[in-house]
Amino acid sequence: MAYKDPNDPRKTDVKRLLTDYKYANTERGFVALAISRRFLPSVVASRGGHVVHESIDKKEFWRLYMNHIIIMKEKFPESDGRLCRYCEKPFTFVTKLGTRGTGYHGRGTQNYANFSIDRWDPKITYQTNNIIFCCGGCNDRKKNSTPKDWENFTRVGKERIKL
Numbered sequence: 001m002a003y004k005d006p007n008d009p010r011k012t013d014v015k016r017l018l019t020d021y022k023y024a025n026t027e028r029g030f031v032a033l034a035i036s037r038r039f040l041p042s043v044v045a046s047r048g049g050h051v052v053h054e055s056i057d058k059k060e061f062w063r064l065y066m067n068h069i070i071i072m073k074e075k076f077p078e079s080d081g082r083l084c085r086y087c088e089k090p091f092t093f094v095t096k097l098g099t100r101g102t103g104y105h106g107r108g109t110q111n112y113a114n115f116s117i118d119r120w121d122p123k124i125t126y127q128t129n130n131i132i133f134c135c136g137g138c139n140d141r142k143k144n145s146t147p148k149d150w151e152n153f154t155r156v157g158k159e160r161i162k163l
């Protein structure tokens with residue numbers, strides 16, 4: 001039998017992995033990981049250097065998330081407020097083993113209903129009036145498009161109808 005010795009470090013590793021995994025699949029764990037990633041220098045570098053604004057700490061992210069829940073609950077009293085700000089559909093908090101809490105193994109297999117943190121204007125970093133909690137799908141579709149882009153899309157949509 002493998003890992004008979006309770007002090008076998010491999011056993012501890014597996015236990016820790018499973019404990020971390022369970023935590024990563026709770027709302028608290030999932031959100032905490034999403035927030036923490038914004039503060040990891042390696043992740044910041046890989047995301048094009050979107051450093052969190054100096055006025056923001058992890059507590060402020062949590063405060064904004066609590067506000068988000070209140071806003072969405074007021075809008076949808078039947079819900080628990082865990083809704084995407086954009087499409088207003090429920091969030092999921094589902095990770096896959098071995099993805100360090102990101103919930104996806106690269107493009108194509110992401111859980112698009114998962115909670116994610118968006119910068120409303122992607123030209124601006126994470127700061128209080130620019131942080132929006134939305135689903136992975138909305139975040140992915142929005143990507144680096146800017147408020148000016150959305151104006152353009154809407155304008156053309158209207159012009160198109162008049163033709």
Ligand SMILES: [Zn+2]
Nearest residue numbers: 084087135138
């Ligand atoms: Zn959405």
